[in-house]
Amino acid sequence: MPRQPLSDDLARLRRENEELRARADEAERRSGLFSAICDALADPVLVTDGGYRILLENRRARSLFHASPGDPDERRRMVEVNNFLFTSFLARPRPPMVEARELTLVDPDTGNELLFEAVPAPLPAGAAVPRDATVSLLRDVTELRKTSNQLGHQVRRAQQAEVRARGERDQLNLILAHVGAPVVVTDHRGAVVMMNREAQRIFRPDAIPGGAPDAAAAANADRFFAAVEEFALGEEAAAVTRVDLREPSSRQDLPAELISGRIRDGDGATAAVVSILHDLTHEVENARLAAELARVNAGLEHSIREATAELKDQNRELAWQRQELERAYRHKSEFLASMSHELRTPINALLGYTSLLRERIYGDLTPRQDQALVRIHSSSEHLLELVDDILDLAKIEAGRMPLHLEPLDIASLIGELTDGVEPLARRKGLQLRVDVPEALPVLVTDRFRVKQVVLNLLSNAIKFTHEGTVSVRTRQLEGGVEVQVADTGIGIPPDELASIFDDFRQVDQSSTREYGGTGLGLSIVRKLLGLLGGAIRVESEPGQGSVFTVTLPLRSVEAREGEEAIRRAMQGEAVIVHDGVARPLPPPDSARG
Incomplete structure (x- = not known):
């Protein structure tokens, strides 16, 4: 058999290759189409x-x-x-x-x-x-399940609502059947729709099993339905009518009050009338009781008048006793205020002689003697501070606390005070922050008393703060200056905020032993600010700290003390204002008693 030419084999191979390529392209196209369908x-x-x-x-x-x-x-x-x-x-x-x-x-x-x-x-x-x-x-099926659950929930709610409605309807019928007052429901034509058992007993005893027609009940029904029909013909939404009936069983009079209400349909027409009969038999008894009560009230009024007269006598006696107590308290305050020199003199003597002894003026000392003198000197200084607090309080209460007016640079005073307490804060590991603007107005006030107020607040902040910061901030207000002392200390309970300014008061009386002090500091601060025309407020949270805010007016002089004191103080002259009179400040070596 003659062999085919090589060109024919190549042509056949090309055709087969093209067919395979076409099949591969088709397969790739179908695969891509299938992937696109799946991805879609x-x-x-x-x-x-x-x-x-x-x-x-x-x-x-x-x-x-x-x-x-x-x-x-x-x-x-x-x-x-x-x-x-x-x-x-x-x-x-x-x-x-x-x-x-x-x-x-x-x-x-x-x-x-x-x-x-x-x-x-x-x-x-x-x-x-x-x-x-x-x-x-x-x-x-996430959304399908949610929808199914919602539909199931709605179906259950509808079923529960139907059960509740059926129960409420049965309960209403049960209540009407057992209510003690007669209840009758009639339609717009006056036909009886519902009548409870008590109404049947009064109007239709024959409708009760075992009952029989009764003439008194029939008469009751005539009067009752006549009143209901008259109401139905009117337009009132509700009405109260007096009807006189008779008790069928005892034949006694039954005065009653007929309360009728109208139920309207969607068009506003009368659909039904609900009538309730209220027994007025007890009204007579109530009237008798009211008369008896009036008689008793008259007797009580007489007794009250006698008791009131006795109370007035007691009040007059209490008023006299109060005046005596106030006089004694005032005499006590005046006595303490006048005794300031006598009380300070022996304490100053103690301080002076202990200082001289420690300076070896009277000879050498042993270490134990020197240590004892240090304790005496420290205790004397503490006693002097306590006496000063008590005497300041007595002076304020006796009206004998003078004001020494002079121009005051509040920023300079704050710097002086913070420099003085900074070592104490550093010893406790506290951070002392000061924020005082440069442009603050000059105040006309008592520099010593303002210093006493701010120093007291700073000392308290450091005393009651174990860790954290003590901050002093000032800012200008309209007509004055605000000084704020904040700390991160033990704080004050809300129920104690109103009493911290009372005399001899600390937040926790047991803390007096832990922190020391008489509890007079904040009381004196508030009273001094009252003399200066200022005010103080406090915000605190237990365990978080406290913020005391003091406001000082530009002029710490009341109107009764006149403009002359202000004018002289603004000119740089130190002025003392006491009992409404302005005088030059005594020489520096004079006691400030």
């Missing part, structure tokens, strides 16, 4: 091998089971959870027939829980299909 599905589709590894998946499945290297850690953890849940789902024993089973996953982007109906089906083995391969379709 809203539900995840996955193909897994026998080891539950994902071989193929559509776009929705990749969003649930795959994470990129740049994804946040939280999303990567969610993807790991989904893979674990899906693998566990596939590993569970499968029923003989392919059926949907529930699978719970997590949305990696939002963290919300998703519910799927998963339908796993085995793939037939082939050249391109691994053994034990499975295709799984996950149908998202």
